Amino acid sequence: MPVHPLISDHAISLSATLAATIGLEEAILLSVLNDAARLQTQPQARLNSDTLRRQVPFWDDSTIVRVLDSLTAKGLLQLHGPAFTQAAGIVFSFGNAPTPQIAPERNTSPAQSVTVQRVAAQPQSKPQPTRPAPMPEQWQPSEEAVQRLEQHGIPRAFSFSQLDAFILQGQEQGSNRNDWNTRFFRFIKNQWVYAQNDAGRFRRQQERTGFQPTQEEAQPITGDWQPSSDALQILQRAGIDPQ
Structure with missing residues (x-):
């Protein structure tokens, strides 16, 4: 069956459980950053700003900055160096602070286990959304x-x-x-x-x-x-x- 003409870009793998826990926008951006970090070996991963924009073309720069700040506030992300709009790329890591150890379930990959541990360590409070205009x-x-x-x-x-x-x-x-x-x-x-x-x-x-x-x-x-x-x-x- 021919594919829909509007669906020609790459797909973003997204965990429904993660989205329900930390928010849909935060889960999307965290998945994009995780895919970029998975291809690198250094402790602090790097991602070009234009590459990030192409990964999330449905957001403008202000939205990207807002979601990055949200991930940082939740303790799920650490940014190193200049902000997103002030440099050609961002340098980030997924945190150096110790987190409570939670035994992973069976058939759970290491990457999934780290995500579960970090999410479980965060408070349940959610930021108040901006009132639509x-x-x-x-x-x-x-x-x-x-x-x-x-x-x-x-x-x-x-x-x-x-x-x-x-x-x-x-x-x-x-x-x-x-x-x-x-x-x-x-x-x-x-x-x-x-x-x-x-x-x-x-x-x-x-x-x-x-x-x-x-x-x-x-x-x-x-x-x-x-x-x-x-x-x-x-x-x-x-x-x-x-x-």
Whole structure:
């Protein structure tokens, strides 16, 4: 069976138990850092900032910094040297403080045992989440979000051409969110896939019919003009009410 066109990136292995214990975002980032450290032999692992961004393209830099701080506060991570946004990479370790020894269960790997011990040693209190806010009327995506879209081959002009549709969708839905940049990144990626599919279908139609538009065929708009079904379909995909 063909795979879904939107699922083409690598998968992040994630423990459901770990996510339920320390939080979903913390479990995702800890898994990414653990995979990077597993390939290194020195006590303090290193990870390039751009590589980390590519591993979690659904987050902007502020979200990465927030989750790193959360892992540090929980005692699950130690950062050495400059902060994430102040250097070309981060240097980290999984803590040097002694932790209570907990006998691992059968068929539990050493890496899993270390994770269980560190999680069990942490207090059960959880940080209070930031209250979500509605989308501002003049909302603009962050530069980091636009640059990550460019890294995925999506031109900056295309991203901003879809900005009004994204804002309209957010305001019509009346959502209160803290991750508008993440939602914008996903929205633009979806619209880019739709646009590429529509462009390919139009090219194939031209090849079959041999139709080549010319300037002589251009006509002024009339009073009874209606948008085409393709245009309406693209707008509906953007979340705009057909009415």
